[in-house]
Amino acid sequence: NxxxxxxxxxxxxxxxxxxxxxxxxxxxxxPAAIFDTQTxxxxxxxxxxxxxxxxxxxxxxxxxxxxxxxxxxxxxxxxxxxxxxxxxxxxxxxxxxxxxxxxxxxxxxxxxxxxxxxxxxxxxxxxxxxxxxxxxxxxxxxxxxxxxxxPRHLAYVIYTSGSTGQPKGVMIEHHAVINRLQWMQKRYPLTEQDVILQKTPFSFDVSVWELFWWGMTGASAAFLGPGEEKNPQAIVEAVERWGVTVMHFVPSMLHLFLEAVESTESEKQLSSLRRVFISGEALQVPQAHRCKRLLSQTELVNLYGPTEATVDVSFHDCTGDADLMSVPIGKPIDNIELYVIDEQQHLQPIGVPGELCIAGAGLARGYWNRPELTREKFVDNPFRPGTKMYKTGDLARWLPNGEIEYLGRLDHQVKVRGYRIELGEIEAALV
Missing domain, CATH: 3.40.50.980 (Rossmann fold)
Known part of the structure; x- marks a missing residue:
């Protein structure tokens, strides 16, 4: 703790x-929102x-x-x-x-x-x-x-894959979004000169900080054209055209992007880029090394978090990772508590795997119109009576330096380009 x-x-x-x-x-x-044909x-x-x-x-x-x-x-x-x-x-x-x-x-x-x-x-x-x-x-x-x-009213409802065959709506309140944005601005401050590239589909919760962070600082957001988030060359051209300073990738798309950058030798076109955030999937060490080699002026930050806890709950600055066997998901952001517990909800010692649970300001109100599922996933927090914690289903462990290492899933959920896919939903559709 x-x-x-x-x-x-x-x-x-x-x-x-x-x-x-x-x-x-x-x-x-x-300038606030920049598009191909208008600002x-x-x-x-x-x-x-x-x-x-x-x-x-x-x-x-x-x-x-x-x-x-x-x-x-x-x-x-x-x-x-x-x-x-x-x-x-x-x-x-x-x-x-x-x-x-x-x-x-x-x-x-x-x-x-x-x-x-x-x-x-x-x-x-x-x-x-x-x-x-x-x-x-x-x-x-x-x-x-x-x-x-x-602040206690809903800001958005985003649907994620559901194991019963139908997606479930996650209810996020304004105060949870504000906490997430305020932490990001404190840790990685934007100025009026910064430009965020908005390229994540807005049905994916990573889009939340791309859509709103710049709006609290007077910075700008450049909106990539529809469908261009899958086109590495379009991303390179957008960064150069608009002087993008901040952007996001899921690791699978980062791999394709770096492949394209290396093959076309377009590193110079990305000279404005000063920070890249990664989330949605486990970041591999070779990907991190390759990114830092090709984009030497760019800071790489690994983020982790489920939709049920307002986008991200932990961060790891990818500096000095040369000897790591895996990239940690890092330390909790402000006003978030992370617990690694066993099946009896006891805290696991450092280095011992367990289920990762989340408590604090980022928690969703629950699932829209799904009270039973809400009670199953948002349980009473034994470490802070009177509050709730979210059971992620992720396997993790604390490292001696106070960061968390992600070890996989406890169920059959998989990730496809960062999207959560419950295999039960596909199975139900097939049946």
Missing amino acids: QFNSTAVAYDQEETVHGLFEKMARAYPDA LCYGELNEKAGQLARVLRTKGVGPDQPVGIMTDRSPEMIIGILAILKAGGAYLPIDPGYPKERIAYLLQDSQARLLLVKGALVDLAFAGETLDLEDECWYQGESILGVTSG
């Missing part, structure tokens, strides 16, 4: 949309999101209410997400590339009454109301409206 993080006082009354509103007042003309400054982004939020309020959007948003990476995506938050709702990201059956299930299970889309919908059964984000009629009139949601 002596290895766990200490409590850090962050603004517990802050909300995600509140961060952007502050930046819009401080830097109204600064939204902070003032314009805040105004459009506010105008749309006013419309959403008239349609009944309020606290703790999921609002579906199904769009590709575009200005409409970030405007729509911020509008949902400003209206007081929780955004429910839906990948337009999902099968129709999965989209229908997410909308039905979440009980969403409103779906924001880009362009006309084709053959989708949805009993609620659909709103086209490309319709200019939504972006008119007053953009200032009163606050209805607070």
Whole structure:
């Protein structure tokens, strides 16, 4: 327990949309969201999101209410997400590339009454109301409206694979997102000159810090074109074109990216890149070494965390790792406690494997409309009575230096390009 993080006082009354509103007042003309054909400054982004939020309020959007948003990476995506938050709702990201059956299930299970889309919908059964984000009629009139949601209301609901055959919605509150962002800004501070590359699909929780971190500092986000996150050359060109300083990879995509960089000798095009974050899968030592060799000016940071604990709960700075046999997932971030326990919920000694459990500010409220599963995974914390801890199903152990080493899974969950896949879901579909 002596290895766990200490409590850090962050603004517990802050909300995600509140961060952007502050930046819009401080830097109204600064570039915020950069796209191929247009750039939204902070003032314009805040105004459009506010105008749309006013419309959403008239349609009944309020606290703790999921609002579906199904769009590709575009200005409409970030405007729509911020509008949902400003209206007081929780955004429910839906990948337009999902099968129709999965989209229908997410909308039905979440009980969403409103779906924001880009362009006309084709053959989708949805009993609620659909709103086209490309319709200019939504972006008119007053953009200032009163606050209805607070730090303990939901910011988003993201669905992850479920072992019973259907995905499950994870409910994350604003205060958990704020804690995650504030830690990241304290540990790896952005300035107004920084540019984050937003390339993670917004149905994957890693996108959360790509979508919001820059909005608390006056930095910018460059949004990669739809589908280009799988194209290493497009990523290289985007970094060079927009002077990207910060980006993220899952290890499998990092491997392909470094292969392309080495074969095309395009290291010089990445000279602006000062920090790369890795998460979603186990980072291998050869990958870390190769990254540091090809991108010698770039800091490499390994992150770990499940959707149920707001993106990431631990970090490891990949410096001085030459003699390591594996890359640790590191130490807890601020206001997070990590426990390695045995089957009787006793703490394991240093070096002894056990299940990794998470407690603290990042915990989800639970699973949407799944109280039994919530009770199974979010259990009473025996080490801090009156609080909960999340059982990850991950096997891990403490290292003597106070970091954690990831050792695999205790069940049949696998990762594909960083996405959690429960084999039971595939088995149920086959049956």
